[in-house]
Amino acid sequence: MLNIRLSTTGGAPAALALPVSPDGLVPVEAPVAGAIAAEAAAFVEDADHSGAAGAVQVLPRPQDRPRRLLLVGIGAGTEADWRSAGAALYRAAVREPALSVALPGSVEPAALRGLAEGMLLAGYRFRLAAEKADGGPALRRVTVLVDAPERFETALGVANAVASATYLARDLTNMPSQEKSPAWFAARVAREANRLSGLKLRVREPRELAEEGFGGILAVGGGSPRGPRLVELGWRPRGARRHVVLVGKGITFDSGGISIKPRDGMKLMRKDMGGAAAIIAATLGAAALNLPVRVTALAPLAENMPSGSAYRPGDVVRHYGGRTSEILNTDAEGRIVLADALAYAVRRLNPDLLVDLATLTGANAVALGKRTAALYSDNDELAGELTAAASAAGERMWRMPLTDDYLESLASDVADAANVGDGGAGSVVAALFLREFTGVARDRWAHLDMSAPSWIETNEGELVKGATGWGVRTLLRWLESVGEQS
Structure with a gap:
């Protein structure tokens, strides 16, 4: 990961970045030679230069030091604008061995x-391919020039922790599925959890899942020789008053x-565990940041495969807690495994707040496009907090209706409900199916259908082609606020 450090002096960098607003070059606190500042101002x-963020x-300046000046727009100077500026600067300086970035003296830590x-x-x-000698980025070190480094150390530490957690979610999601079995995923979580203190991990294997009644997870994973798992990762700091x-x-x-x-x-169905990647990475991130909120x-x-042992259309699955689902479509499997986990959470863990993330439906993308997740909740306060966290983090979600009228489309003659409806509104119906497993936590539950924004086909802003790690940044922002409320 890129090494970013804070300093009051920049020496003689090969590349120097200076901020530009729509009004022109922004004065900086760092010692930048007057001739360089005048040259940059004249060039701008x-x-x-528009000064637009990014x-x-x-x-x-091939005969001088620095050899290149990078004039980066910061727009109105919001945190989001600085995030855009940072992503653009990385790509503009990727072939430089090092970069210095001078900040205005008036900026707040949020900008950093x-x-x-x-x-x-x-x-x-x-990358899993062998690298060519010149195939990777040269940029390894960035020095941010500020007048009082100690004022920005906490913000930089948070940025590193958030990025590290997002990297993990991206790595997990990008990993090809021939490697990424349920057992492999569980082992990777164990390895990551061992690096931090205060975490508790339990992994249920098929025998334990059967003994405890996790029929949905077993049904979906029954067609694969690589059996299912349920990973339970807990962060419980001393004094935490709320449990998420x-x-x-x-x-x-x-x-x-x-x-x-x-x-x-x-x-691209290796990405169908993007929700699990996000919630595991966010929990590890909460531990790394020592957030004062209990998180489980x-x-x-599970691997959803066709075989002689696979579950079939027409089967009736009995979930944890006893509720049953008639399987009309084995490709609507995500809600079947989530149902078990939600029912277990409500019956055994007594959450104050319950949130699920899932690459659940293509209907999400039809409704909201490729950059926005669908949010479902009966709790206005929880929905507002999650939306605000997503906005602050640079991710997007849009609240959708949980319309009871669609419940009748899930009616079954042989089970409590069918796993798919027959009246369209696929994302809404999937959310309604899940809501029936939230029991007494229904009024403090939210569902995020994030299939579309979990993957991107081109580099865009801070996103890199492939898995985006969507949800990690939102969850960490939200968990920060939950901890502050405790």
Whole structure:
């Protein structure tokens, strides 16, 4: 991961970044030679730099130091603007061995957090191919020039922790499924949890799942020789007064099962555990940041495959706690494993707040496009807090209706409900199906359908082609606020 440090002096960097607002070059506190500042100001004016957040113009100076000036737009100077600036700077300086960035003296620590998160997240790479000698980025070190480094140390530490957690979620989601079995995922969580103190891990294997009645997880994972797991990861700091339970869909590969997907629908199904990746990474991040809130992450893991032992359309699955589901479509498997985990959370963990994340439906993308998750909750306060956290983190969600009228489409003659409806509104119906498993926690539950924003096809801002780690940043912002309320 990129090494970002704070300093009052920058020496003679090969590349120096200076901030630009729509009004022109922004004065900085760091010692920048007057001649350099005057040269940069003249260039900005002559080049008609917009100052928009993330806009970068480069002034080459091959015979001088620094050799390049990077004039980066910071817009109105919000944290989000600085995040855009950081991502753009990383890409503009990726071939430099080192970069110095001068900040205005008036900025708050939030600006540094935005800048650092943008640079760190844009610098993520996932490669399994052998690297060529010149194939990787050269940029390894960034020096941020500020007048009082101690004022920004906490913000930089938070940015590093958030980026590290997001890296983990991206790594888990990007990993090809021939490697990423439920057992592999559980082992990776164990390895990460061992690096931090105060975490408790339990992994239920198929025998324990059967003994305790997790029929949904067992049904979905029954078609694969690589058996399912339920990962339960807990962070319980001393004095925590509120307990948040996070549940994440963990389908390590989704063929659709007997209701098999076409090739185009299957080729990216290694990402179908993006929800599990996000809630595990956020819980590890909460521990790394020592947030004063109790967090339990539940990741039901299964590989949905067709075989002689796979569950079938027409089967009736008995979930944890006894509720039953008639299977009309084995490709609607995410809600089946989530149902077990939600029921367990309510019956055994007594959460103050319950949130699930899932790459659940393609209908989410039809409704909201590829950058926005769908939010469902009957709790206005919880929905507002999650939406605000997403906005602050640079992720997006939109609250959708939980309309009881659609419940009748899930009616079954042989079970408590069918696992799919027959009246459209696929994302809404999936949320309603899950709500029936939240019991007494229904009034403090939220569901995030994040299939579309979990993956991106091109580099964009702080996002890198592939898995985005969507939800980690939102959850950590939200958990920060929950801890503050305790």
